[in-house]
Amino acid sequence: MLSTYTWPRYAYRRAPELSAATPRRVPLVIVGAGPVGLAAAIDAAQRGLQVIVLDEDNTVSIGSRGVCYAKRTLEIFDRLGLGDRVVAKGVTWNVGRTFHGEREVFSFNLLPEAGHQRPGMVNLQQYHLEQFLVERAMQFPAIDLRWQHKLVSVTPGADGVQLDVDSADGRYTLHADWLIAADGSKSGVRRQMGLDVEGKVFQDRFLIADVVLDGEPFALERTERRFWFDPPFHRGESALMHRQADNVWRLDFQLGWEADPEAEKNPERVRTRVRAALDSQGFADIGFELEWVSVYTFQCRRMAKFRHGRVLFVGDSAHQVSPFGARGANSGVQDADNLVWKLKLVIDGAAPASLLDSYDHERGQAADENLLNSTRSTDFMTPKTRAARVLRDAVLSLADEVPAGRALVNSGRLSVPTVLADSALNTPDSEAFDGWMVPGAPLDDAPVRGADGREGWLLPHTGNGFVLLRFGRPDAIESAAIEALAREPIAVHPLWVLAPGEPAAAGQAWVCDRDGLAARRCDARPGTCYLIRPDQHVAARWRRFDAAAVRAARGRATGQATA
Amino acid sequence: MTKLNTQPNFAAAGRRSRHAYSPGDDFYDALIAAHRGLTDAQSELLNARLLLLLANHVGDLDVLREAIELARAGVVATGKAP
Numbered sequence: 001m002l003s004t005y006t007w008p009r010y011a012y013r014r015a016p017e018l019s020a021a022t023p024r025r026v027p028l029v030i031v032g033a034g035p036v037g038l039a040a041a042i043d044a045a046q047r048g049l050q051v052i053v054l055d056e057d058n059t060v061s062i063g064s065r066g067v068c069y070a071k072r073t074l075e076i077f078d079r080l081g082l083g084d085r086v087v088a089k090g091v092t093w094n095v096g097r098t099f100h101g102e103r104e105v106f107s108f109n110l111l112p113e114a115g116h117q118r119p120g121m122v123n124l125q126q127y128h129l130e131q132f133l134v135e136r137a138m139q140f141p142a143i144d145l146r147w148q149h150k151l152v153s154v155t156p157g158a159d160g161v162q163l164d165v166d167s168a169d170g171r172y173t174l175h176a177d178w179l180i181a182a183d184g185s186k187s188g189v190r191r192q193m194g195l196d197v198e199g200k201v202f203q204d205r206f207l208i209a210d211v212v213l214d215g216e217p218f219a220l221e222r223t224e225r226r227f228w229f230d231p232p233f234h235r236g237e238s239a240l241m242h243r244q245a246d247n248v249w250r251l252d253f254q255l256g257w258e259a260d261p262e263a264e265k266n267p268e269r270v271r272t273r274v275r276a277a278l279d280s281q282g283f284a285d286i287g288f289e290l291e292w293v294s295v296y297t298f299q300c301r302r303m304a305k306f307r308h309g310r311v312l313f314v315g316d317s318a319h320q321v322s323p324f325g326a327r328g329a330n331s332g333v334q335d336a337d338n339l340v341w342k343l344k345l346v347i348d349g350a351a352p353a354s355l356l357d358s359y360d361h362e363r364g365q366a367a368d369e370n371l372l373n374s375t376r377s378t379d380f381m382t383p384k385t386r387a388a389r390v391l392r393d394a395v396l397s398l399a400d401e402v403p404a405g406r407a408l409v410n411s412g413r414l415s416v417p418t419v420l421a422d423s424a425l426n427t428p429d430s431e432a433f434d435g436w437m438v439p440g441a442p443l444d445d446a447p448v449r450g451a452d453g454r455e456g457w458l459l460p461h462t463g464n465g466f467v468l469l470r471f472g473r474p475d476a477i478e479s480a481a482i483e484a485l486a487r488e489p490i491a492v493h494p495l496w497v498l499a500p501g502e503p504a505a506a507g508q509a510w511v512c513d514r515d516g517l518a519a520r521r522c523d524a525r526p527g528t529c530y531l532i533r534p535d536q537h538v539a540a541r542w543r544r545f546d547a548a549a550v551r552a553a554r555g556r557a558t559g560q561a562t563a
Numbered sequence: 564m565t566k567l568n569t570q571p572n573f574a575a576a577g578r579r580s581r582h583a584y585s586p587g588d589d590f591y592d593a594l595i596a597a598h599r600g601l602t603d604a605q606s607e608l609l610n611a612r613l614l615l616l617l618a619n620h621v622g623d624l625d626v627l628r629e630a631i632e633l634a635r636a637g638v639v640a641t642g643k644a645p
Contacts, residue, residue: 376588379595387598387606395591397637407571407587416582436581 017172029176036315036332037182038133043340045140056150060130068326072417074118090124096225105399154192187317199301215286227411233276261295319367321374324412341534355559366418380410427540427553446518448511472526567629
């Protein structure tokens with residue numbers, strides 16, 4: 001098969017522990033150098049933690065895996081310093097079109113409004129993403145990336161975790177204060193600890209063909225996702241077509257549970273299917289070569305708890321969903337985003353270890369939402385009973401005719417960030433606000449002009465610790481009171497969000513809300529304050545600044561006992 | 564004049580949904596769940612009972628006749644087996 005990609009080989013290095021007399025005690029070990037483990041490692045290093053990453057392999061993901069990275073994940077990649085690289089290499093798209101037979105029955109736009117830096121979705125082969133993450137991680141001396149170091153046993157204790165690791169030079173032991181298990185759906189850490197992951201396997205098989213085209217079906221800037229129920233080229237089943245980087249295209253064919261996976265992987269058979277799919281869309285003049293073929297099944301399941309003492313499960317080790325909705329890698333990266341700032345506070349002794357229970361609660365809620373949506377999509381695409389099939393077909397036939405039917409067509413509800421509305425870390429509103437920026441929601445982006453006069457975006461001004469957005473210019477007394485918060489142990493950094501033309505004072509952090517979109521999305525008036533967590537979620541908001549209220553909200557958001 | 568509403572119309576009282584698809588997906592999920600564990604004959608009976616309850620709730624015969632015509636037209640036109 002053709003390959004558009006050369007796999008890097010990362011160098012194995014001998015562990016210093018092999019020469020040490022006594023096992024070393026380290027603050028944080030991450031198992032698994034996939035997208036989620038690497039995101040966690042970079043986040044930890046950026047927040048000033050030392051981290052060891054163990055991976056049994058020495059390269060990035062082989063074969064067809066994650067493809068779609070959602071807006072919120074791209075914003076996290078921006079915070080981790082690789083957003084531009086991912087977006088530049090990837091394929092940006094916002095529009096998805098769904099067909100029933102030959103007719104288009106439904107289309108969606110992931111980003112129906114302007115004024116956001118990042119698009120609804122970027123498609124990129126997982127190996128490219130992992131390579132970018134590895135290269136970013138290598139920029140941090142605080143990250144000790146250990147390729148071909150295989151974790152062989154995990155012994156959790158009250159004040160840490162003992163890890164035994166195999167390497168080419170022999171076995172050694174690490175004592176980690178905290179362990180992040182980012183070791184995937186077959187998690188060795190989970191198995192070692194005898195923990196279950198509960199849910200169901202779906203009885204269906206899907207064929208993936210990644211193909212390199214020698215022409216362009218549609219221009220890069222008009223890239224769209226296409227999904228078919230019962231297409232003319234693949235009767236009775238569903239199919240999906242997605243564009244990736246380097247003119248590699250992902251075709252996904254539903255096969256049914258009875259299909260023979262080995263026979264379906266026969267290259268001639270796959271070529272026939274791909275040819276028919278292209279021809280049927282009017283792309284008969286475009287040739288292709290296969291890059292990767294596999295047949296997969298999937299499961300929708302999660303662990304009951306993501307925190308087990310000093311071991312924290314993130315990504316696929318904690319929860320697995322069907323691929324319809326791009327909720328796998330996206331939710332994993334969002335797990336890391338949620339966890340690492342909390343872990344930093346706990347390791348520093350600035351917050352109690354119980355703060356980490358909020359990771360389990362918040363990301364458990366997100367996992368439930370992802371499982372619900374991906375299970376619903378799967379139920380629609382793969383009806384399991386005759387009654388379910390009749391109803392599904394009825395929706396599709398109505399969708400040909402009336403908008404009411406279209407609204408029920410479910411070809412995947414794509415990853416959107418979870419609003420952590422039930423979190424104990426939120427301070428409930430005591431005043432009325434319109435809009436969606438409720439406590440627990442991720443802060444919406446908006447175009448702003450920086451103090452240096454350059455055009456930019458709101459989100460990059462947040463994420464490094466707590467930030468207090470203060471809309472409009474405060475007077476000298478309020479300004480001094482806000483500035484004082486930045487000098488406290490858990491600093492709250494002020495950011496003034498000024499209307500166009502509003503004068504700023506020197507020495508203060510401010511942005512100009514040039515189109516008024518930040519204020520509109522936050523339903524802000526002059527004096528409104530938003531407390532933003534280090535993971536860019538809203539912790540609290542008020543119509544006017546009150547230092548005691550901000551301190552109480554910060555205490556609540558960091559798991560301190562509240563009166 | 565047409566009285567039948569064929570625009571997306573699902574909503575949960577007192578609840579706002581950020582995603583337009585959510586209330587419709589909630590309904591569809593509830594409907595599929597109601598069929599779980601039933602035989603084909605029981606499922607047909609469930610559909611018929613549900614239809615009659617909803618028709619009574621709508622009540623307006625003009626609307627119901629329009630819905631019946633629209634539903635039947637699609638079945639006859641596509642010639643699909645149920």
